[in-house]
Amino acid sequence: MGSKVKVGLVYGGKSGEHEVSLSTAFAVMKEFDYNKYEIKPFYITKQGQWITGPSMIEAPASGEQLRFEASEASSKGTTYAALFSIFSALDGVTHEQQVDIMFPLLHGTFGEDGTIQGLFEMANIPYVGTGVLASSVGMDKVFMKKAFADANLPQCVFRYFTKAQWLKDQSFFLMECEIALGYPNFVKPANLGSSVGVSKANNREELIKAIDYAFRFDRKVIIEEFIDAREVEVSVLGNDEPKASIVGEIISSNDFYDYKAKYIDGKSTMAIPANIDEAKMTELREMAVTAFKAIDGTGLSRADFFLERKSGNIYINELNTLPGFTPFSMYPLLWRESGLNYQQLLDELLNLAFERHAAKQQIDFVGDNM
Numbered sequence: 001m002g003s004k005v006k007v008g009l010v011y012g013g014k015s016g017e018h019e020v021s022l023s024t025a026f027a028v029m030k031e032f033d034y035n036k037y038e039i040k041p042f043y044i045t046k047q048g049q050w051i052t053g054p055s056m057i058e059a060p061a062s063g064e065q066l067r068f069e070a071s072e073a074s075s076k077g078t079t080y081a082a083l084f085s086i087f088s089a090l091d092g093v094t095h096e097q098q099v100d101i102m103f104p105l106l107h108g109t110f111g112e113d114g115t116i117q118g119l120f121e122m123a124n125i126p127y128v129g130t131g132v133l134a135s136s137v138g139m140d141k142v143f144m145k146k147a148f149a150d151a152n153l154p155q156c157v158f159r160y161f162t163k164a165q166w167l168k169d170q171s172f173f174l175m176e177c178e179i180a181l182g183y184p185n186f187v188k189p190a191n192l193g194s195s196v197g198v199s200k201a202n203n204r205e206e207l208i209k210a211i212d213y214a215f216r217f218d219r220k221v222i223i224e225e226f227i228d229a230r231e232v233e234v235s236v237l238g239n240d241e242p243k244a245s246i247v248g249e250i251i252s253s254n255d256f257y258d259y260k261a262k263y264i265d266g267k268s269t270m271a272i273p274a275n276i277d278e279a280k281m282t283e284l285r286e287m288a289v290t291a292f293k294a295i296d297g298t299g300l301s302r303a304d305f306f307l308e309r310k311s312g313n314i315y316i317n318e319l320n321t322l323p324g325f326t327p328f329s330m331y332p333l334l335w336r337e338s339g340l341n342y343q344q345l346l347d348e349l350l351n352l353a354f355e356r357h358a359a360k361q362q363i364d365f366v367g368d369n370m
Helices: 018-031 072-087 115-123 132-139 141-150 163-168 170-180 204-214 259-264 278-294 330-337 342-360
Strands: 005-012 037-044 050-052 101-104 158-162 185-189 199-201 220-225 229-238 243-251 269-271 299-308 314-320
Touching: 005 018, 018 037, 018 342, 101 115, 101 342, 115 132, 132 141, 132 314, 141 158, 141 220, 141 278, 141 314, 158 163, 158 170, 163 170, 163 220, 170 204, 185 204, 199 204, 204 220, 229 278, 229 330, 229 342, 243 278, 243 330, 278 299, 278 314, 299 330, 299 342, 330 342
Parallel strands: 005 037, 005 101
Antiparallel strands: 037 050, 158 220, 185 199, 185 220, 229 243, 229 299, 243 269, 299 314
């Protein structure tokens, strides 16, 4: 691999979380140890066009430097060139855009849903984070909840349906949600992150409006009961023997921790560690590892929980397989307070990716042809 490990950072993307991805990529690039790594940026536009930038041997001065433009005439060529540079990265192929490992920093659709992970698998190249199945399950809130149920993890009551089902029988699904969940409740696109498309409904009129809004972002919606609870989070790191960080708490500036509260108003705060007793802390960390294993996670994930105020009961909310990764995001902050700084965390994630890739090379995918 040469004196420096060549890391391909993929960011941007055809997703509602494009700007969040750019912020993550800029933060990661600033924290890499450039004595050990050389960075190759792969920028994906909102239209899905892949554009490669020049290799970086030092951190960019501005996040705007991570955006690369290409003319309409050459856009197809740049996309093919970028993809070729991934597929030609191994087996001794000499290429100026060669990389040793891919680091996807794509939040949301086409980034943490297993699609780009499948591309890396086809290229047989190491990549950071969860695999195809874990990424897909972690992205789809419905299947994720089914995996949690199979692992006997407690969770709130929910209902889900597709747009086709909704258009066919709205009255049935409205009645079912009202009986099973009551008001208020939360409506979410099944396949999206960062609270995009999420609404709180206090009555039938708001519920219908929230469902229609969620269908802008996905063909399937999930509706969950409201729990008066604190929102606490645990970072998970590892492959076959994952470990959990200390527990942190999100204190939202809004009625709930929506996109505005996360990224715009800047008023939400974090309590690290969360003000909870040691027994509850241990239980949350154990449940985070159980959830990680339930979806066959590798690399990293952040487990989000509800801690009910009145009863103290714990309910798992979701597992984020590509959590926010700026130095001010909960995932790296929890590890920092657990004894692993940002740069060490990046090193560990790359090591875990190489470890998983090496293990996978021992699998016989062809079988005995005799």
